[in-house]
Amino acid sequence: MRDTFVRTLIEEAKKNRNIELITGDLGFGVLKPYFEELPNQFTNAGIAEQNMTGVAAGMALCGKTVFTYSIGNFPTLRTLEQIRNDCAYQKANVKIVCVGGGFVYGSLGMSHQATEDIAVMRALPGVTVVCPGDLVEAAEATKAIINIPGTVYMRLGRGGEKRIHESISDFKIGKAVKVKSASENTEKKVAVFSTGAILDEASEASKILEEQGIGTEQYSFHTVKPIDKDVIVSCAEKFDAIVTVEEHNISGGFSSAVSEVLGEYGKSVKLIRAGICDEYSSAVGNQQYLRNKYGLTAEQIASKVKSVL
């Protein structure tokens, strides 16, 4: 996913010379194609995320569209006030890119697990929050956020993600992508919503549920803010339950965003939330291991849904 982002950004930055990429001294190997092709639109700010973000704001306020790049929590939580005061409040065209959303860097330890970023970034007024689910969404989102005025947060996975969509013809920030429809004539029906690179598990879970006789409609919410209210409201009317899947704390993140809409529109549908249940992961292991530990594999999501229905 990170390579897809870099490839897409190179194409866009060749067309738009106002695009700049600043890294906080991360992206060894990954950013090489970019800085070799576009040496004048690249900067390494060193291991200094607060300054990187402030510099990005300054450049943006002088007409540039600036992508900041780092991993885990470093481009977000580490420099939160610079994002709030210097970027978001000023409506600066800064596009904050995080590689390693969720448990991607599981073995590196808790410091490198980005599991509250969606909630925190979503709380900032005027900040668009984008979490592409696969390579196609990552490419589309990269292109789209260049044209979204103001500050945007884009949370990526890492490398080696599966391609879920063939293509998306009408990609739009704020519009969820339908992955599959529910089959007719089942007694129970659910809608599965996911955000970010856990789309692979959500897709598998949807298939498992369908095989077990539960009609399952599935959407990928590549945008958490602004959230696609239409899809949420119409699914609430049609289905017995809504299932949210996120590689993130359940407090304040994607499931909270969905539940806000349900409450606001007075929908009393059952909400089943798959996510990290308000704890830090002190466990060590790879992404798959940690997903399993926190109940986020396809099988675990499916059985959680069945146990509640």
Added chain:
Amino acid sequence: MTSEQLAWKIRRHGVEMTHLSGGSHIGAILSVADIIAVLYSGVMNVSPETAESPERDRFILSKGHAGAAVYAALAENGFFDVGELVTHYQNGSRLSGHVSHYVPGVDLSTGSLGHGLSVGAGMAYAGLKDNKSYNVYVVLGDGECDEGSVWEAAMFASHYGLSNLTAIVDYNKMQSMDFCEKTISLGTLAAKWEAFGWNTVEINGNNHGELKKAFSKRFDNSKPKVIIANTVKGFGIKFMENDILWHYRFPHDGWEYDLAVSELHKSKPDGVEDIYTPNGVGEPVVPENADIYNDHTTSATWKPTWRENSEGGKE
């Protein structure tokens, strides 16, 4: 165990741990091994028996990515079983890539740079307030000194006269993508610390004699002490030295692992056993197309031209 013996063991464990796990940062582990070995060989008042004692010295590896070096030093000092080291990075292990306080003997989890000196200052401050005699040691990376928070802590520590605080900068001149000088220049590093009100000692940080002297050096004032430890990234394994590739790459099966081990065996101190390859690995053959002794820095191929074309800022 002498500090030289411990340093060798840290290097040998580091090679094995990153080799088995596919883990990063062997260059940093090799760079910092001597500093950690000297600290854990008599400088610091720590032991498994007193691991919870309020009077013990405190240690923070603020450059948490070299965690394997600390885990190795703790295991070799009896804080936990040496056999556990090979679980580094593995599913269900305690030994995360960055230092974890769930491991016996570790005072602070680190991994996000620029945190350790502030916390170390807090520990030292509390110690002075409570009239305790413990010392606090914080190892920082040179690249880590890019972080503004390091300098906030530096000012705090000198302002409050934290003479029980020692910072050690593992000054190997490299960070994650390039040399520091080509990333964000640190300028005259020792002078910066001095200007921030610290007692400054500059030494060869891979030399145990110089390290011991620097740790025992006393100043007749109430300032904190910083040791600018000039080190070599990848020290002890020639083909890794000063090559940024080894910030992330792990010694792969084949010549990379074999050459790393055989180089270490050439410098093995007497009386040390290698628990992984007791007899070494023989003389490895490096294939002709091996990616060795090449320049992997960003600046090798990043060649911006904007300055030549820029009219801005000219008189």
